[in-house]
Amino acid sequence: MKQTKNVEELQAVARSVRRHIIQMIGEAKSGHPGGSLSAVELVVALYYDVMKHDPANPTWPDRDRFILSKGHAAPVLYSTMALRGYVPEDQLNTLRRLGSIYQGHPDRRFIPSVEASTGSLGVGLSVGLGMAEAARLDGSPTRVYVMLGDGEIQEGQIWEAGMYGAFHKVDNIVAILDYNHIQLDGFVKDIMEIEPIADKWRAFGWNVIELDGHDFPAIQKAFADAEACKGKPTILIAHTIKGKGVSFMENNPKFHGNAPTKEEVALALQEIG
Numbered sequence: 012m013k014q015t016k017n018v019e020e021l022q023a024v025a026r027s028v029r030r031h032i033i034q035m036i037g038e039a040k041s042g043h044p045g046g047s048l049s050a051v052e053l054v055v056a057l058y059y060d061v062m063k064h065d066p067a068n069p070t071w072p073d074r075d076r077f078i079l080s081k082g083h084a085a086p087v088l089y090s091t092m093a094l095r096g097y098v099p100e101d102q103l104n105t106l107r108r109l110g111s112i113y114q115g116h117p118d119r120r121f122i123p124s125v126e127a128s129t130g131s132l133g134v135g136l137s138v139g140l141g142m143a144e145a146a147r148l149d150g151s152p153t154r155v156y157v158m159l160g161d162g163e164i165q166e167g168q169i170w171e172a173g174m175y176g177a178f179h180k181v182d183n184i185v186a187i188l189d190y191n192h193i194q195l196d197g198f199v200k201d202i203m204e205i206e207p208i209a210d211k212w213r214a215f216g217w218n219v220i221e222l223d224g225h226d227f228p229a230i231q232k233a234f235a236d237a238e239a240c241k242g243k244p245t246i247l248i249a250h251t252i253k254g255k256g257v258s259f260m261e262n263n264p265k266f267h268g269n270a271p272t273k274e275e276v277a278l279a280l281q282e283i284g
Contacts, residue, residue, distance in 0.1 A: 031094075035086050044257075161194065182245075225251060
C-alpha cells in the first residue's frame with residue numbers, strides 16, 4: 012500500500028538502488044548505467060511515496076501502475092522492485108544471464124508484476140494511456156505513471172499518444188521525462204534537438220511541470236500537483252544528470268550503454284557510499 016517516507020529515508024533507499032545498479036551491470040559486463048542512475052530518485056519516489064500498490068498483492072485491481080517506457084534502464088526498476096519485495100534481491104546480479112528473470116529489458120513473461128514489457132522505444136505512453144482509459148471506464152481510482160527517455164521522445168508515436176491523451180482529457184496519467192540530455196549516440200541537442208520541450212507539450216494540451224529530478228521534495232510536490240490537476244494529462248519534465256552519483260559517469264555519453272570495468276565498479280561503489 013502507499014507508504015510515505017521522509018527525505019532522509021528516500022535518500023538512503025536511493026543509495027542502495029544506485030549500488031545495486033552498479034553491481035548488476037558490472038557483473039553482467041553489459042547494460043545501461045547512465046540512464047538507470049539518472050532515474051533513481053524518480054522511481055524510488057514512485058514506489059516508496061507516490062503510488063498506491065501492495066507487494067503482497069501485486070494483482071490488486073485498483074493499484075497504481077508504473078511503465079518504464081525507456082526499458083533499457085531496467086536495472087533501476089529491478090533494484091527498486093527488489094527492495095520493495097516484489098522480486099528476489101539476492102538474484103539481481105544475474106542481470107542479462109540466460110534464464111534469469113532479470114532480462115536486459117523488462118519482460119512480463121519473467122516478472123508478472125512488471126506492468127508492461129518495454130524496450131521498443133516510443134510505445135510506453137500509448138500503453139499507459141490504454142491502462143488509464145480502462146481504469147476510467149471501470150470507475151477505478153488507478154493512476155498510471157510512464158517514464159520516457161529524452162531520446163525516446165524523438166519517436167513519432169509519442170506525439171500521437173500526446174494528442175490522444177489531451178483530446179480525451181486523460182487526467183489519471185502522468186508522463187515523466189527523464190531529461191538527462193544524452194541518448195545512445197551522444198548529446199540529444201547534437202542528434203535531434205527536442206527543445207523547446209515544455210512549450211511543445213503545453214501546445215499539445217498537457218499540464219507541464221518542470222522540476223529537479225534528483226530533489227525529493229521537488230519530486231514529491233510535482234507528483235502532488237499532478238494529481239491535483241483535473242481535465243488534462245500531466246507531464247513532469249524532470250531535469251536529471253546522466254550517470255548521477257558517480258563522478259566519472261556523470262554527463263558522459265560513454266556510459267549510456269557501456270558497463271563499468273571491475274576497477275570502475277569499485278570506484279563507483281566507494282563514491283556512492
